[in-house]
Amino acid sequence: MESDPNPHDPSPTGGGEEAKKGLVVLLVGAPGSGKSTFCNDVMAAARRPWVRVCQDTIANGKQGTKLQCLMSAATALKDGKSVFIDRCNLEQEQRADFVKLGEAQADVHAVVLDLPARLCISRSVKRTGHEGKLQGGNAAVVVNRMLQKKELPKLSEGFSRITFCHGENDVKDAVKTYSNLGPLGDLSAGVFGQKNKDDKVQLGIMRFLKKVDKQDQDASGNDVTSDRNFTQAIVPRQDSIGNTVTAELKNKNEDHGSLNDENSSERSFVGGSSCNGIHTLAFPSISTSDFQFDLEKASDIIVDSVSDFLKKFDSVRLVLVDLSDKSKILSLVRKKAAEKNIESNKFFTFVGDITQLYTKGNFRCNVIANATNWRLKPGGGGVNAAIYRAAGDSLEIATKERAETLSPGNSVVVPLPSSSPLHLREGVTHVIHVLGPNMNPQRPNYLKNDYVEGCKILHDAYSSLFENFASIKCQMRNESKRSSSGISNLQNPLKGTTGTCFSHSDQKIKQEGWYYSERNKKCKGFPFNAAAKEKMSTPHGSHGYAHSETHSDVSNWDENSSNLSSSSNPGREVKEKKCAEVSKRTWNAWAQALHEIALNPEKHKDVVMELSDDFVVLNDLYPKAIKHVLVLSRLHGLDCLVDVRKEHLPLLKQMHSVGLKWAETFLRKDSSLIFRLGYHSVPSMRQLHLHVISQDFDSVHLKNKKHWNSFNTSFFRDSAEAIKEIERHGVATVIEDESLLKMELRCHRCRSAHPNIPRLKSHIANCKAPLPAHLLHNGLLVSAASKSVG
DNA sequence: GTTCTAGAAC
DNA sequence: GTTCTAGAAC
Structure with missing residues (x-):
């Protein structure tokens, strides 16, 4: 082939040839x-x-x-x-x-x-x-x-x-x-x-197409284009209900493209484009570097947390990132994730620089986690320094607007300004700072090898990180809804570059028209979930932080904290400006029915099944299963789970045991029933009420997606879990993400997806798969079997 | 044509 | 929360 020193030479040559005009x-x-x-x-x-x-x-x-x-x-x-x-x-x-x-x-x-x-x-x-x-x-x-x-x-x-x-x-x-x-x-x-075949850009394009020649190899000499992991450019599509789901062509391979580990290659990734707009979180291993946390224990916690999270959320991906392909934590996590059968298209590892995933790794992530320090300051070393450096000053400024400090086990979302190089270049829209436990005597909040506490904190850190990651999705949806209606124009580089996913959702949103409830406004301004917000603003007894005088509204919270407290108490400096506005909401007339019954049960003798000073038990007026009762708190002013604090624990425990008792009563009549007890994250009706509901969901009143998803996604908060969380953190984790209610319809047993409610209902009438393991194994189901055992 | 969803009204 | 219903989906 010829080449030309001036490849685009505009000057015509010749001009005298008559033969070929x-x-x-x-x-x-x-x-x-x-x-x-x-x-x-x-x-x-x-x-x-x-x-x-x-x-x-x-x-x-x-x-x-x-x-x-x-x-x-x-x-x-x-x-x-x-x-x-x-x-x-x-x-x-x-x-x-x-x-x-x-x-x-x-x-x-x-x-x-x-x-x-x-x-x-x-x-x-x-x-x-x-x-x-x-x-x-x-x-x-x-x-x-x-x-x-x-x-x-x-x-x-x-x-x-x-x-x-x-x-x-x-x-x-x-x-x-x-x-x-x-x-x-x-x-x-x-x-x-x-372009030269070896040219980087060309290789990037070829990788994008996964058409790299067989002889192309990665740095470690492995074939980067094994057929096993042959990856198409995946295109998420919008399903009928507005959720991002991946198209069928993803099924075999998603886009965890390349191999670098023979044993667990399915889960590893050293390059290749992920040009698909799936909500993706890249996170470093928390606490295992400078904080010297045990790698075995950390890898267990990572895998457990990921597994729990992925059970609750579809259409998201989590990616553990480390710089070196020799990383012990990566190989441990890969091994354990494989053992645990975590879906390799939703969770995988990536070898590369978390600040250059796209430009160097050709891998697109819209959210990255930062293993930060309690002051949320740049510097130090490792990931924190690298992320602050890559993001520029705007990250520090944006972080300061959100919080000044962070306590171990918590995280905070910081939307990355569109001017940030990390946003512009890498397409990262949010950084989530997360602080894990410290086992390094040279660093603050040294846990003196207390791995009971350390594991708890690390678990909390990942839970908080993942929940905040999920909450961003809610926020982004709302932002795109706003932008599609012309109210604001959120700059989203993913829109322009990867385009596909978000353009789809835009189309869907246009069909849906304007939707912007009061509750969404709250969610929108604050991409934190309620619990994380509370955790941030709350002194953390279990994590060794003293009580703050400034938090008069939470004065009953854990008083026995502070064996590690110091004058420079991080907890007390945390800003609470975003928190106070959140919990109060107005209730429509129709939403007052339970409130009215709780306050005046004597006027509703026809529905009240059991009455005490603290609670009322009644059948749900529109039961969504064969058996569906409500244990209704009578405490005035306590309307939903986000309002619950430690002082309410006795009430919550009482409601739980009353619920259990009723479940057992029903079980005596019909031993085939299985019950679950829990709260809706965002209840429709005022006045805190516990649902006790049989898992058959065999009811004419179960009519729509919201009904189903309110009991079968993480929108439903198990009572036992909520109690545990309040005991541990003073608040329950509540995912105030109403997009959960619009998720695709999946069988609660076998997780199969169904196009509409009638089809789902006919499926669940016959599905014999066991209920999810995490419910079975964590004592969240009440059945004849569990009763006889426990 | 029927079925189903989703938004408005309450 | 439900009911009603327009119109989308089939």
């Missing part, structure tokens, strides 16, 4: 690569007559056939015009007839618009009114499919000149070259602008 230029490029724009730009400034033959419009403005294109091109050539063949022409076979046609009477050139696939996809997804009707949801799938078959043109096919354009500037140069071409002009023959 015409020119056929085949555009080669995916949808969205800019072929039509290229033609139009040239024709707007051209010095010779051009005809653009576009298959998408050739049949009276509609899509035509290849034959029509050939005929039209032939006519144009006969008329002495030059021709652009504006179709994808990605495969040699598709080009052959046009080359043949041209060769006889003209020079045949190719202009290859070899732009990044993600750019083509994002343009295709965004455009409306495209001539070929390729736009919106199907575009990404089509583009990916086409690009996988791409065969770059060669001179041997019959071209006299091939110009490769890899970026906007190349395209501009090529436009100039062709528009400057006079009626009798000619261009040098040869190949121009082709």
